Amino acid sequence: MIQSLPELIKAVSGIWKEDVTYSDYLALRSYCVEQETEIKAILNACKKDELKKYYQGYSDAKKDQIVSSVYNSILMQLLLSDSVSVDYMNKETMKQACVRMFAETTPEAFAAYQAKKQGEHAEHVKALTNPETLYEFQTFARYRGEGAMSDEQRERYDELRTGQTREERAEDDRRRAQIQAVDTGGVEMTGPIKTQHTRDKYDLWIVQLVGKVERPIYNELNEKAKRLGGWYSSFRGNGAIPGFQFKEERGAIAFMNLQNGAVDASDIYADRQTVKAERRAENLEDKGERLKTSAEQDLSVDRKDNTAKRAREAANAERRALYQIEFGKLMQLIADGQRDGTIRYLDKVANYTDIETLYSLISAARWRYIRDKNINPDHYDDEIPDLVNYVKYPYPVANLEKLHRILYNLAGEPGKRMAANRLIKLCARAQKAGKEMVRFNASLDDYDRVLCAPSRVVDSYELDNYRDMRLTYTRLQRMGLKEEFELRTALREMLKVKKAAALDPEVKKAQDLRELERTFVGREIPGFFPTPADLAAEIVGKADIKNHDMVAELSAGIGHLADAIRQYCSDTGISIAMHLNELRPDFCDILKKKGFENVTCCDFLSVPERPAFNRIIINPPFENGEDVAHVQHAFKFLKPGGRLVAIMAGNKDQKRFSDFRSWVEQHGGVIEPNEPGAFLSAFRPTGVSSCTLIIDK
Numbered sequence: 134m135i136q137s138l139p140e141l142i143k144a145v146s147g148i149w150k151e152d153v154t155y156s157d158y159l160a161l162r163s164y165c166v167e168q169e170t171e172i173k174a175i176l177n178a179c180k181k182d183e184l185k186k187y188y189q190g191y192s193d194a195k196k197d198q199i200v201s202s203v204y205n206s207i208l209m210q211l212l213l214s215d216s217v218s219v220d221y222m223n224k225e226t227m228k229q230a231c232v233r234m235f236a237e238t239t240p241e242a243f244a245a246y247q248a249k250k251q252g253e254h255a256e257h258v259k260a261l262t263n264p265e266t267l268y269e270f271q272t273f274a275r276y277r278g279e280g281a282m283s284d285e286q287r288e289r290y291d292e293l294r295t296g297q298t299r300e301e302r303a304e305d306d307r308r309r310a311q312i313q314a315v316d317t318g319g320v321e322m323t324g325p326i327k328t329q330h331t332r333d334k335y336d337l338w339i340v341q342l343v344g345k346v347e348r349p350i351y352n353e354l355n356e357k358a359k360r361l362g363g364w365y366s367s368f369r370g371n372g373a374i375p376g377f378q379f380k381e382e383r384g385a386i387a388f389m390n391l392q393n394g395a396v397d398a399s400d401i402y403a404d405r406q407t408v409k410a411e412r413r414a415e416n417l418e419d420k421g422e423r424l425k426t427s428a429e430q431d432l433s434v435d436r437k438d439n440t441a442k443r444a445r446e447a448a449n450a451e452r453r454a455l456y457q458i459e460f461g462k463l464m465q466l467i468a469d470g471q472r473d474g475t476i477r478y479l480d481k482v483a484n485y486t487d488i489e490t491l492y493s494l495i496s497a498a499r500w501r502y503i504r505d506k507n508i509n510p511d512h513y514d515d516e517i518p519d520l521v522n523y524v525k526y527p528y529p530v531a532n533l534e535k536l537h538r539i540l541y542n543l544a545g546e547p548g549k550r551m552a553a554n555r556l557i558k559l560c561a562r563a564q565k566a567g568k569e570m571v572r573f574n575a576s577l578d579d580y581d582r583v584l585c586a587p588s589r590v591v592d593s594y595e596l597d598n599y600r601d602m603r604l605t606y607t608r609l610q611r612m613g614l615k616e617e618f619e620l621r622t623a624l625r626e627m628l629k630v631k632k633a634a635a636l637d638p639e640v641k642k643a644q645d646l647r648e649l650e651r652t653f654v655g656r657e658i659p660g661f662f663p664t665p666a667d668l669a670a671e672i673v674g675k676a677d678i679k680n681h682d683m684v685a686e687l688s689a690g691i692g693h694l695a696d697a698i699r700q701y702c703s704d705t706g707i708s709i710a711m712h713l714n715e716l717r718p719d720f721c722d723i724l725k726k727k728g729f730e731n732v733t734c735c736d737f738l739s740v741p742e743r744p745a746f747n748r749i750i751i752n753p754p755f756e757n758g759e760d761v762a763h764v765q766h767a768f769k770f771l772k773p774g775g776r777l778v779a780i781m782a783g784n785k786d787q788k789r790f791s792d793f794r795s796w797v798e799q800h801g802g803v804i805e806p807n808e809p810g811a812f813l814s815a816f817r818p819t820g821v822s823s824c825t826l827i828i829d830k
Contacts, residue, residue: 135164135172135175136175137175138175138176138179138183138184141172141175141207142187142207144161145161145165145207145210145211146210148161148210148211148247149246149247149249149250149251149254150247150251151247151251153247155240155243155244158211158243161211162211162235165207165208165211166208166228166231166232166235169204169228172204172207173200173201173204176200176203176204177196177200181196181199184196184199184200184203185199187203187206188202188203188206189202205227205228205231208227208228208231209227209231211231211235212231212234212235212238213238213242213243213246214234217230217231217234218230218234256269257272260272260273261273261276261277264286264290265289266293267290267293267294267297270282270286270289270290270293270294273286273290274290284518284519284522287519287522288521288622288625290618291618291619291621291622291625292622294616294618294619295478295616295618295619295622298615298616298619299613302613306402307399309360309402310397310398310399310401310402311395311396311397311398312357312360312361312387312391312395312396312397312398313391313395314391314392314393314394314395314396315350315353315354315357315391315392316350317342317346317350317354317392318346318347318350320342320343320344320345320346320350321342321343321344321392322340322341322342322343322388322389322392323340323341323342323343324338324339324340324341324376324385324389325338325339325340325379325382325385325386325389326338326339326340326341326374326376327339327382328373328374331368331370331371331372331373332371335380336380337378337379337380338378338379338380338381338382338384338385339374339375339376339377339378339379339385340363340376340377340379340385340388340389341374341375341376341377342354342376354377354391355377357388357391358377358379358388360398361379361384361387361388361396361398361401362379362380362381362384362401362405363377363378363379363380363384363385363388364377364378365377365378366378381401383400383401384401387401410471410480411472413468413471413481413482413483414468414469414471414472415468416483416484417464417465417467417468417471417482417483417484418464418465418468418469420461420464420484420485421460421461421462421463421464421465421468422461422465423461424457424460424461424464424485425457425458425461425462425465426461427457428453428454428455428456428457428458428461429454429458431450431453431454431457432451432454432455432458434450436450436451438651438654439654440654441654441656443654444651444654445651447651448647448648448651451644451647452644452648455636455640455641455644458636459631459634459635459636460485460488460634462634463488463630463631463634464485464488466630466633466634467479467482467488467627467630470630476626476630477626478614478619478622478623478626479612479623479626479627479630480613481611481612481613482612483612486608487608487612488627490605490608490609491623491624491627493605494524494527494620494624495520495521495524495624495627495628497524497525498520498521498523498524498525499517499520499523501523501525502517502520502523505523520628521621521624521625521628522621524617524620524621524624525617526609526616526617526620527602527605527606527609528572528573528574528602528606529572529573529577529580529584529599529602529603529606530570530571530572530573530602531570531571531573531584531599532569532570532571533560533563533564533568533569533570533571534569535595536556536560536571537557537560538590539583539584539588539590539591540553540556540557540560540583541557542589542590543583543588543590546588546589548582549582549583549586549588552578552579552582552583553579553583555576555579556576556579556580556583559571559576577603577606580599580603581603584596584599585599585600585603642726645726646723646726646727649723649726650691650723653691658717659754659756661690661754662752662755662812662819662821663690663691663693663752664693664694664697664752664780665693665811665812666693666697668780668807668811668812669693669694669696669697670697670700670701671825672694672697672750672752672778672780672825673694673697673698673701673750673778674701675778675825675827676748676750676776676778677748677776678698678701678702678705678707678709678747678748679707679747680707680708680709681707681708681709681710682707682709682710682746682747682748683709683710683712683745683746683747683748683772684698684709684710684711684712684746684747684748684749684750685711685712685713685714685745685746685748685749685750685767685770686698686711686712686713686714686749686750686751687713687714687737687749687751687753687763687767687770688714688715688716688737688751688752688753688754688763689713689714689715689720689724689732690715690720690752691720691723691724692713692723692724692727692729693752694750694751694752695711695713695724695727695729696727698711698750699711710731711729711731712731712732712733712745712746713729713731713732713733714732714733714734714735714737715732715733715734716734716735716736716737717734718734721734737763737766737767738762738763738766742766742769742770743769743770744769744770744771744772744773744775745770745772746770746771746772746775747771747772747774747775747776748775748776748777748778749767749768749770749771749775749776749777749778749779750777750778750779751763751764751767751777751778751779751780752779752780753767753779753780753781755781755782755821755823758789758790760779760781760782761781761790761793763779764777764779764781764826765793765796767779768800768828768830771830772830773830774829774830775829775830776827776828776829776830777826777827777828777829777830778825778826778827779825779826780807780823780824780825780826781804781823781824781825781826782821782822782823782824783806783807783821783822783823783824784822785804785824797826797828800828800829800830801828801829802826802827802828802829803826803827803828804824804825804826805824805825805827806822806823806824807822807823807824807825809822811823
């Protein structure tokens with residue numbers, strides 16, 4: 134009937150399937166009972182390692198023992214029950230017990246078994262295709278691994294695990310709030326006596342013992358007083374009353390009640406947590422507002438950026454100020470969310486440093502992503518959907534080889550010898566596992582004693598590094614982010630809040646453009662001397678732009694004159710069509726990023742004349758009389774009745790420009806000298822003198 138072990142296992146394990154009838158089940162059961170010799174022959178033909186897949190027992194068992202065990206387990210599967218009752222008193226064998234229980238299996242019991250197993254199978258299939266509950270996600274992770282989850286599934290799984298963990302901790306807190314009675318050995322408590330702290334003048338309630346108690350009883354009382362918000366003080370100076378001291382009367386009363394029975398301190402604990410939460414929110418909000426205000430003031434400072442060094446310093450200062458504005462807003466949003474309950478996983482974030490720690494973990498994840506994907510860090514999308522999945526919990530770690538050196542040198546040092554010896558054993562286990570790094574998610578007391586305390590064998594750089602890792606770990610533990618999945622859940626929440634706290638896109642765009650412009654400061658670019666803001670506004674005013682004019686800037690550079698034209702139109706409320714031309718492609722890119730749409734990139738001196746504009750405003754290159762050629766060619770693009778305004782070199786009174794002066798006079802133009810040093814405050818400063826040409830057609 135059955136020829137191989139896989140065929141037998143498939144038949145036995147598949148009796149729950151819909152196409153298996155009760156008659157099929159009975160036939161299989163009879164075969165397994167009656168053909169024991171044949172089945173064991175099939176099992177004996179298999180190798181021992183293959184049989185062990187279906188065997189649970191001693192690893193050194195002989196093959197005949199394994200064969201008998203596998204045969205019995207096959208019979209047990211056919212019982213349709215999770216257990217079998219063997220009458221060992223009457224020397225009943227496992228097979229005999231199974232045969233006895235087979236007689237009790239009715240068609241109805243078989244149908245119920247199939248229905249149950251088919252339901253379990255459906256649940257299993259759902260868990261592997263569309264998990265929704267924590268149990269389903271755990272099943273998915275067990276059979277397919279977390280790596281097979283989508284980003285949305287991974288996020289939901291982390292949230293469910295975090296929720297369960299927090300509920301378990303809340304239950305632990307509720308149990309801790311049930312403070313058991315203390316047997317004081319007949320020594321009574323008196324109080325509470327209301328008084329004041331002799332130095333700080335806040336109210337105190339004192340509970341005293343009428344007599345002495347044994348040291349173990351005192352220790353128990355002291356520990357439970359602390360759990361109720363109190364402490365013991367024996368100070369008697371300045372009229373102080375010794376005893377167990379409490380800042381709240383109800384804490385003192387609850388403490389006194391411990392001599393009569395257990396006390397439920399849930400309300401005290403809850404109110405204490407509420408006060409702490411409000412203090413955290415207040416601190417975050419206050420620090421966030423101060424940080425934002427300071428940064429806004431810093432951003433408004435007028436910075437010179439007319440040299441390469443000044444441009445770098447200005448960019449760094451402004452970038453830092455914008456970052457702090459965003460950071461301050463983030464702190465305030467978290468504080469608001471802590472108060473109204475919309476913040477669920479960052480609820481214990483208390484200060485700037487906490488958020489900075491979380492930021493650093495996101496940054497580390499981003500670099501881990503870049504490394505794992507083998508991509509250029511300068512060319513990647515900053516919005517990484519699964520970024521949080523690259524976060525690693527920052528357990529303190531140490532290089533195995535370096536740690537070996539430190540530990541063996543410390544093994545004989547007083548106060549550290551035992552801790553060092555324990556860590557040596559930890560290193561041995563890591564080495565056996567083939568690891569290069571030792572991770573400390575336990576043994577942290579030894580870590581502190583050996584690696585975080587000043588030592589003759591740990592240099593200051595290493596000491597600071599070990600302390601920083603310990604501090605980061607401690608900070609996360611205090612925030613209640615004790616597991617990696619909790620950390621991921623909190624970071625996802627922080628990224629959502631961070632998006633809400635992001636700078637206005639226009640502000641960010643303006644800053645990016647300023648930084649882009651500043652990259653040209655200090656570079657050798659012939660003829661590139663952008664117009665200072667004051668002079669640009671003055672020149673645009675002289676152009677007398679009208680509503681619906683066609684306006685051109687034919688040597689646009691990076692758009693300082695174009696910016697002034699746009700500002701003039703905004704101030705006056707007029708609407709124009711503006712065309713910009715620039716020779717350099719990188720300058721054209723900046724113009725387009727500034728939002729100018731009609732931009733051409735060419736040498737306009739080679740463009741055939743075409744009267745198309747009512748107003749032309751230009752600041753052409755000055756070198757070797759290039760400004761003259763630009764102005765005269767630009768004039769050809771001016772419509773009749775139009776006006777051209779140009780900034781030119783201030784040397785037009787020289788003899789070699791007599792023909793140009795005659796051309797200007799012929800068209801009724803005027804040349805006005807600009808203020809000396811007009812370009813000294815420019816984006817790229819120069820001391821060259823300049824003038825303004827105004828000429829109408």
